[in-house]
Amino acid sequence: MIKIEEFHHNFMQDIFATADSRSLFYKDSFFETVSDELISTGEIPDNLTSAYYQYLKGRSPMEAHGFAYDDEREILYVITSAFFQEDMAIETLSSKIIEQKLKRARNFIIKSASNLYLDLEETSDEFVMSYFIFDKLQNKKISRIKVILLSDGRISRSYKPIILDNINDISFEAIIVDIEYLYNNYNAQNADSTFTVDVQLPCLPVQTGTEKYQSFLTYITGDQVFNIYDRYGKRLLEQNIRTFLQFKGGVNKGIRNTIDGAPYMFFAYNNGITATASAVEVNERNEIIRIHNLQIVNGGQTTSAIYAAKKNYKADISDVVVQMKLSVVNEATEHLDFVSKVAEYANTQNKVNKSDFFSNSPFHKDFKLYSKSTWTPSQTQERHRWFYERVRGEYLNEQAYMSKTEKRKFELSFPRSKKVEKTFLARSEMAWLQKPDIVSKGGQSSFAAFAEHINNELEKNQLSITEKYFKDAISRIIIFKSLEQIVSNASWYHGGFRANIVAYTVSYFSHYIDEVKKHFDFNAIWEVQSIPDDLYSQFLVLCEQVFNIITNPPMGHGNPSQWSKKRHCWEQIRDSNLQFDIPLKYLIDKQTHSYILREERNQKKMDKSIEAQTLVVSIDYSSWKKVYEYYCVPENRGSISTISFNILGNMAKGKIPVPSYKQAEFLYDAYNQALEEGLVL
Known part of the structure; x- marks a missing residue:
């Protein structure tokens, strides 16, 4: 594993290279890179708007570099930054700088609530940012404010969290994203405990017949679902799956109707939640007490519907109980693929577009x-x-x-x-x-x-x-x-x-x-x-x-x-x-273009045939037998053609010593399809 100093050097070289190749200021390249990272990990919504504003005169200096808004949880995010631009040594992000930046962002929010937008150029991004804050506060559409400070420095070891007063009785939370935060994200690789959820869930361990993963059956109450989602938001939802934001469609209306009319029937009527984790901790009473890197891969709409029912409609969800299947993969190298596969196979309640699984494309x-x-x-x-x-x-x-x-x-x-x-x-x-x-x-x-x-x-x-x-x-x-x-x-x-x-x-x-x-x-x-x-x-x-x-x-x-x-x-x-x-x-002209495309595709087809034949001859007899037996099962038989099935049968029986290019293509496709559908060899 690389050290933080090497990570910092490489990170800064990326910032500089991106800026130079795209004629960006270094600070803008830094802001864009780190913001994209936070969006991809679910830390901030994907509607982030960059809007650089700075006014340092007087007793209440102001500064903000962008904003985002979580419609569902009514959380306002205001982004600011402290960029040192030093690639050789990691600068110290001192308590003084942190306090200064957070107070300036807080001043900007307070001033925006008092018509700051009227003093700004109407066509500017800072006008949009200030007016957006004003409008949301006026309409009481902000439940929490998060100010996120981005920095390429490292927080001082002597730093103690700064507590700033709430704004209009709205809680004010500060999050500092420094180089150590980014380094830890890099090391996590979406598989380590990037965040930990404390719970108390009775569970039944399931014998899976493999050491590759563990599985547990459990249940979670409506209030627990609400509190967890309120804390972590879209970080819980597997990033390749669409998130549900409103009551749309029959399934979601049914969820709300059950909550309103018969919450005690929720367990019976609802399909529940399928989730994954990188690790869990279980106490002596067989209760799950901690879940590392919890990801809801099926049941996102259930989760969001329960949350919205209480938050938006003041529904009583204390009697709601949801069953949950939790699978745990400890091996970091397999975790990301495992999560994506579970998500793909589990999502059958509502139609999910193939684009939602683009990472497997x-x-x-x-x-x-x-x-x-x-x-x-x-x-x-x-x-x-x-x-x-x-x-x-x-x-x-x-x-x-x-x-x-x-x-x-x-x-x-x-x-x-x-x-x-x-x-x-x-x-x-x-x-x-x-x-x-x-x-x-x-x-x-x-x-x-x-x-x-x-x-x-x-x-x-x-x-x-x-x-x-x-x-x-x-x-x-x-x-x-x-x-x-x-x-x-x-x-x-x-x-x-x-x-x-x-x-x-x-x-x-x-x-x-x-x-x-x-x-x-x-x-x-x-x-x-x-x-x-x-x-x-x-x-x-x-x-x-x-x-x-x-x-x-x-x-x-x-x-x-x-x-x-x-x-x-x-x-x-x-x-x-x-x-x-x-x-x-x-x-x-189009004729020349069509000819070029046709030649390219013919070449790729030939390359694919060579690749298929190389793979096919490298697979042992026992594996071909397992693939053939997989397709002999009635519910799997219809997923390949009769020609493919017959060729596969002959291959499994040893009747094809060296397959032709055409036979290899049929075998190649059948083999890969079986693996994609969950066959384990």
């Missing part, structure tokens, strides 16, 4: 393989590869056990500037798919929409994610990052809404190419790993026109940030006759 495997095997073109001997980071921290994980020489070679091969996070890829792709309003809502919204798109593509044709797709997607990222630099350096740009301008420019560019019935030749970007000068100048012209529309929203549509999140904004820009010229050499 073949897309990740294919895109990752191409990122490892595809070298960028170069006029010199120095060639690089793009690193696809599906899980935050993966870039550092790869180097965890390398020597200094090996690390140096790794970073030369995969430069930090060529590291691609999954959410950034999603933003770039959704912009090209002409969904700039979704991109403007943030990385998590983009990722959810991208997951839906990819799963639909894979359903149509699993050969669609080819090496060409990988190169084109990276080229789109190069365009996206280049546009960020273009906007930042433009004479007409004075700060604000850069992300929106870039997303809408990419979308309009994509729309224009569709309109002229052509395809863009991304190879022109891939070959030079940048935007050529003649195209760069046209993008500059296009960006300015998009900027003028976004920053002048129609009356009643809010400020540019709000306006850009609306589909109507895209429709207005899409239907505008923006002036720019794409040199014809960058466009290819």
Whole structure:
């Protein structure tokens, strides 16, 4: 395991590399990186809005760098930061700095409650932040306030928690996210006890027949569900599953009706909760007293409905009892996959889209393989590869056990500037798919929409994610990052809404190419790993026109940030006759494009056949026999074709010494499908 000093150095190098490649200020790169981390772990909602405000004059200086809001629990989050920008040594985050930052954030909230927004520019993000706070407080829609201080320093060992007075009788909580907090998150890898839930639940241990996991049957009361969810919120809900926010649909109405009319029947009527954990502690009375890293993988709507019934409708939930199945995997390397699999198989009560299980998608495997095997073109001997980071921290994980020489070679091969996070890829792709309003809502919204798109593509044709797709997607990222630099350096740009301008420019560019019935030749970007000068100048012209529309929203549509999140904004820009010229050499006709795609898919099909045959011949006879017996069970038989079943039977009986390419493909698919459906070999 790496030490915190090495983690800090790598973390800061990532911040600097991201900032340099995207023309961000270091402080903005830091804020965005840490915020994404907190959103992914469920610490803050995914509707976070960056809004830098600072007023340090007078006796009540104010400062806030962003805000978010949990609609269900009515929690306001105000984010501030103390960024030291030092990569060699970890700075100390002193009690004085912490107190100063928290008081400034508190002053901002108090002043916002007293019409601060009237003194701010109406089109600015700080206006939106201040007015939002004012409006929620006026309408008594804030039950708690959490101020989160982000820092690349480490909390002083002598620090004692600072208690600040409540605001308008609303509890005020301070959370400090320092480098040690981020280091612990990195080490947890979603499997350690990132948080611990204290409970007292009678339980029945279940004999599972394997040492890979433990299982318990238990029950939990409505009040316990309420208190746990009130404390931990969406951190409890497995991140690939949709969260339930309102009473919608027959199932959820039934939950509420049962709570209102016959709470004592809840146990009988409800399917209960399926949960996982990385560890549990059981006392001598056979009661679970502590659960580490509790994740509700099925029953999120039940949990949320019970919470909402008491919070929003003042229902009495003291007689509500819910059964719970709890599975525990102690092995850190298997925990994440286990949680995702349990979530996928358990969620049958309501339809769950395949995008909700995107972490299990073949897309990740294919895109990752191409990122490892595809070298960028170069006029010199120095060639690089793009690193696809599906899980935050993966870039550092790869180097965890390398020597200094090996690390140096790794970073030369995969430069930090060529590291691609999954959410950034999603933003770039959704912009090209002409969904700039979704991109403007943030990385998590983009990722959810991208997951839906990819799963639909894979359903149509699993050969669609080819090496060409990988190169084109990276080229789109190069365009996206280049546009960020273009906007930042433009004479007409004075700060604000850069992300929106870039997303809408990419979308309009994509729309224009569709309109002229052509395809863009991304190879022109891939070959030079940048935007050529003649195209760069046209993008500059296009960006300015998009900027003028976004920053002048129609009356009643809010400020540019709000306006850009609306589909109507895209429709207005899409239907505008923006002036720019794409040199014809960058466009290819549809016939040529179709030919290139067909050749790529044929190549992938051949590669898949070779991969299938290699795997098939490496699997022993006993495993093929188990797979065959699995499909002999009536309820499993219908999931593969008769041809596949017959070939599998012959393979299990030893009648196919060396399968042909076609036979190998049938066997390969049947084998993987059985494993995905839960067969353990």
